[in-house]
């Protein structure tokens with residue numbers, strides 16, 4: 336995935352760089368770190384420790400694999416790491432100059448974060464839009480019911496992707512972007528899919544500056560095409576809504592209303608262009624991460640029938656067998672919450688938290704963190720570290736019933752939503768969507784593997800990308816309880 340090169344940079348610095356695989360034995364191989372760099376880094380950190388240095392192409396890279404050093408980066412020294420790594424794909428249509436996910440932690444970033452935190456993903460607007468998500472949940476259950484009647488297996492990842500995309504598109508616009516029937520794939524679903532693929536594609540130009548200008552893999556071109564389509568779509572959705580409110584049609588309960596109110600109140604606070612790039616970020620950051628979380632949770636539930644039974648019992652007892660699960664039920668389902676925590680510990684949808692060093696070199700734990708270096712916090716490794724989690728490879732939600740750890744964990748051991756000032760702003764929405772989907776699938780159906788597959792056979796291989804997918808999609812057969 337990455338290319339490792341020899342570098343003289345170690346000799347130029349006054350301080351000592353963290354240890355790392357230098358000189359790397361097989362210099363010159365582009366696939367040096369394989370298809371799953373998080374796994375390779377985990378292996379290397381067993382030799383070199385929790386603070387590791389690698390030269391990836393021309394990029395100084397620091398890999399962190401302990402909660403203690405994560406805290407140093409994201410809390411103690413967070414001012415020193417205000418940047419993200421900007422890739423050629425994210426430069427398309429100057430997205431990086433507008434994007435809340437890519438801007439440095441300066442005043443424009445703070446403004447957008449404030450809009451997300453206070454006006455979009457706070458309790459009141461999410462409460463107002465919950466009916467829109469409840470309707471989409473009903474659609475998912477109808478689709479699964481059809482599969483159940485026909486004895487067909489459900490591709491859980493795909494069903495969860497359609498559901499989360501529609502959860503997000505309805506929460507934002509009161510519109511569906513996706514369809515369960517793959518034959519009639521909607522255009523926007525496909526474009527979002529393509530955009531995420533191009534964002535995830537390893538790009539030589541990002542590691543070898545001179546190649547960046549040539550765009551040898553056509554990555555920037557593809558990103559421009561997909562973003563252009565999406566932004567044009569957002570433009571027409573916003574136009575239609577503005578027109579509807581001029582004709583004083585009933586006000587919707589979605590987040591576009593909130594955004595339009597902000598932009599009409601004070602143009603300087605939110606221009607049309609900034610609004611469109613923010614919307615783009617929300618789809619890219621929210622759809623896949625949410626559906627991947629659901630797919631891994633369902634995979635572990637099917638592999639662990641005792642956990643599945645216990646969860647089923649909780650949901651059917653607390654919510655009842657016939658009443659649809661609602662967002663307000665989640666707080667009454669502690670075992671469900673423990674299942675989702677355990678699932679994200681072992682299968683974090685994003686294996687790395689990423690930062691970039693601004694300004695001069697910095698010293699941490701007596702090692703130099705070079706200026707401009709990219710920091711990759713390997714939360715995948717932290718979630719599987721036996722010194723933090725006894726029996727890390729065993730799926731035990733119970734560990735969270737006796738242990739005070741939440742997603743805002745001050746000890747930085749469970750951070751699937753990130754941590755510090757850059758923590759995922761969509762977490763309140765993601766939390767609702769993931770718990771609602773898993774609880775409803777379990778409440779309404781019993782689940783089995785396809786004939787011939789046993790829990791022990793399940794393949795847990797991963798596919799690295801914008802989020803860490805299951806390499807072989809989970810197919811499960813629903814039956815009526």
Ligand code: HEM
Pocket residue numbers: 435436437448503616617618620621622624625628684685688689750751752753754755756757758759760761762764765766769
């Ligand atoms: C289970 C689902 C999700 C997971 C696991 C997840 C995880 C993450 C992580 C790890 C980060 C980086 C945090 C950091 O650097 O410290 C992030 C950032 C972000 N997420 Fe999420 N996310 C999820 C769903 C969502 C949803 C539903 C939305 C919005 C609709 C969203 C919007 C964002 C945005 C805008 C950022 C960039 C924040 C910034 O750079 O300041 N995410 N998310």
